[in-house]
Amino acid sequence: MPKRPYEGIGETMSRRIHSLILALFAATAPAQEPDTRATLIRAGKVLTMAGKEPVMLDGEVLVRAGKIVAVGRAIPVGKDTIIRDFPDQILVPGFVELHCHVGVSSGDTNDTVLPHNMDLRTIDTVMKNSDELLDAARAGVTTALIIPGSGSTIGGLGTIVKTGHGLLKDRLVRYPGALKIALHARGGNPARAAGDLGSGRLGLHYMLKVVMAEARDYHHAWTKHEGGGGPRPKFNPRLDPLRGLFRREFPVILHAYGQNDTMTAIRILKWGLELPIVISHGVYDSFKIKAELSKQGVPMNLGPRQYEFYHGAFVGNAAELQEAGVPVSICTDAPVVAADQLPLQAAMAVRMGLDDWAALRGLTIEPSKAVFIDDRVGSIEPGKDADLVVFPGDPLDPRNPPSMVMIDGRMIVEHQ
Numbered sequence: 321m322p323k324r325p326y327e328g329i330g331e332t333m334s335r336r337i338h339s340l341i342l343a344l345f346a347a348t349a350p351a352q353e354p355d356t357r358a359t360l361i362r363a364g365k366v367l368t369m370a371g372k373e374p375v376m377l378d379g380e381v382l383v384r385a386g387k388i389v390a391v392g393r394a395i396p397v398g399k400d401t402i403i404r405d406f407p408d409q410i411l412v413p414g415f416v417e418l419h420c421h422v423g424v425s426s427g428d429t430n431d432t433v434l435p436h437n438m439d440l441r442t443i444d445t446v447m448k449n450s451d452e453l454l455d456a457a458r459a460g461v462t463t464a465l466i467i468p469g470s471g472s473t474i475g476g477l478g479t480i481v482k483t484g485h486g487l488l489k490d491r492l493v494r495y496p497g498a499l500k501i502a503l504h505a506r507g508g509n510p511a512r513a514a515g516d517l518g519s520g521r522l523g524l525h526y527m528l529k530v531v532m533a534e535a536r537d538y539h540h541a542w543t544k545h546e547g548g549g550g551p552r553p554k555f556n557p558r559l560d561p562l563r564g565l566f567r568r569e570f571p572v573i574l575h576a577y578g579q580n581d582t583m584t585a586i587r588i589l590k591w592g593l594e595l596p597i598v599i600s601h602g603v604y605d606s607f608k609i610k611a612e613l614s615k616q617g618v619p620m621n622l623g624p625r626q627y628e629f630y631h632g633a634f635v636g637n638a639a640e641l642q643e644a645g646v647p648v649s650i651c652t653d654a655p656v657v658a659a660d661q662l663p664l665q666a667a668m669a670v671r672m673g674l675d676d677w678a679a680l681r682g683l684t685i686e687p688s689k690a691v692f693i694d695d696r697v698g699s700i701e702p703g704k705d706a707d708l709v710v711f712p713g714d715p716l717d718p719r720n721p722p723s724m725v726m727i728d729g730r731m732i733v734e735h736q
Contacts (some may be wrong), residue, residue: 339445340419345423345675355428355481357399357633358382358383358384359379359398359403359729360372360381360382360383360395360403360404361380361382361383361406361411361708361724362404362406362730363380363381363406363410363411364378364407364408364697365381365409365410366381366404366410368700369630369700370444370699371701376392376393377403378407379391380402381449381700381708382395382396386442386705386730388700388703388729390716391700391701403606409712410459410711411700411709412680412700412715413685413697413699413707413708414463414707414712414725414726415462415463415499415662415683415709416462416463416464416623416649416683416684416687416688416693417465417493417654417659418465418598418687419465419470419623420464420655420659421466421469421655422466422598422649423447423452423453424445424450424466424657425447427468428473429467429475430470431468431472431476432470432471432472435473435527436527437472437474437475437476437580438474438475438476438477438559438561439475439560439561440468442468442476442477443477443479443488443495443601449485450485452654452655452660453484453659453661454483454485455526455658456508456660456662456735457483457484457733458581458702458721459663459721460709460722460725461483461659463480463493463693465480465497467497467498467500467511470504470509470510471502471510473501473502474499474500474531475501475527476500476647477496477497477498477500478496478573479492479497480493480497480693481493482707483659484727488518489732490728492634493589493697494570494693496569496570498572498573498598499570499571500573500574501528501572501574501589502574502575503525503585504576504581510573517641519532529592529709532588532589532595534629535562536566538560538562539559544682566595570596570692571595571596571692572585572591573597573600573621574597574599575601576600576699577606578604578696580607582613583612585599586612596692599618599619599621600621601651602622602641603622603625603627604628604643605628605630605634607637609626610644610735611644618646618647619646619686620641620645620646620681621650621651622638622651622669623650624656624665627672631663636669638669638672638674638678639675639677642678642682647689648672648682649682649686649690650682652665663683663715663716664718666682666716670716677718679716684699706729708727709724709725710723710725711723723735
């Protein structure tokens with residue numbers, strides 16, 4: 321077997337026991353404003369997930385005012401620079417979760433009176449303090465896309481935030497983060513219990529095509545008017561929030577299971593409307609169309625189930641798709657699985673055959689690229705947000721809780 325990129329760091333049993341003891345006595349510091357002084361973090365290995373040296377031995381990262389300002393070795397620093405040394409540990413970018421329904425007031429992610437709710441938004445329900453997101457932060461999950469549920473075909477607009485506590489204005493990465501659409505209608509979400517159109521796939525797909533075509537035509541009419549080439553269209557408060565989607569400022573994230581719903585999403589939204597899409601869940605038998613998914617370049621955000629039982633054998637969906645060249649990331653669908661178990665979901669994907677490095681990419685840079693936030697998070701590079709996590713051993717081993725978690729330069733977890 322090829323050597324893991326982080327093998328040799330913190331791999332002894334005594335070190336694992338030591339990490340568990342540390343977890344019991346870890347001090348979880350309240351979120352603080354970034355220190356005006358710079359902070360230099362040294363680690364035995366720095367997994368930058370980028371550039372010519374994605375695995376850096378004895379690396380250093382310099383942080384100032386919430387941003388990464390330098391990555392390398394022997395970085396010159398001032399006398400007042402705070403030094404944090406982790407000589408036998410691993411520094412990685414903060415993990416990114418693309419599919420969760422926590423961090424908002426309970427029960428407020430579904431409004432199923434109407435089948436299409438593109439004008440509803442999770443940003444109105446994001447809480448200042450969320451135990452679920454703070455737990456996620458303690459586990460190394462530093463960014464989360466909070467999306468509506470799947471009770472309606474179009475659930476509404478999601479919000480990308482940093483985890484932990486604090487005011488929304490300080491944690492907001494982007495709104496809208498993505499438009500949530502659900503395509504699973506075989507006795508589950510978003511089956512319409514009222515018996516109206518959309519109770520099955522025939523009506524669901526028809527209505528989706530109609531309303532998204534209306535949104536496209538509305539956007540084109542406004543674009544023509546803004547360019548001086550047409551009359552001023554009547555403002556439509558339900559369709560106007562989708563204009564950014566047609567400008568490719570954010571993607572559609574789809575609740576879709578298996579090859580049927582996955583290909584429906586591609587046919588209606590990617591081929592029909594040329595929209596950027598991310599398939600979330602994407603499990604069951606999606607691996608059967610892995611060649612087409614690779615050809616289309618559609619990101620697959622897999623979880624919380626990481627396998628399919630097929631012809632008497634377990635198949636690892638993430639492994640099958642990643643080996644075919646499909647962009648793969650991992651999700652929890654929290655609270656279905658707790659948001660702090662995102663690394664565990666990746667470990668399960670590895671158990672089912674996914675390459676270790678691909679799993680780490682699936683927690684960091686791949687989800688960031690999928691929703692267009694890789695200019696801020698997902699890798700350790702100068703200019704990006706200082707979202708950094710230190711692990712005493714394998715980051716995919718749940719027995720190795722983080723020694724340090726930093727979000728935007730603020731210390732969230734630090735072992736004393």
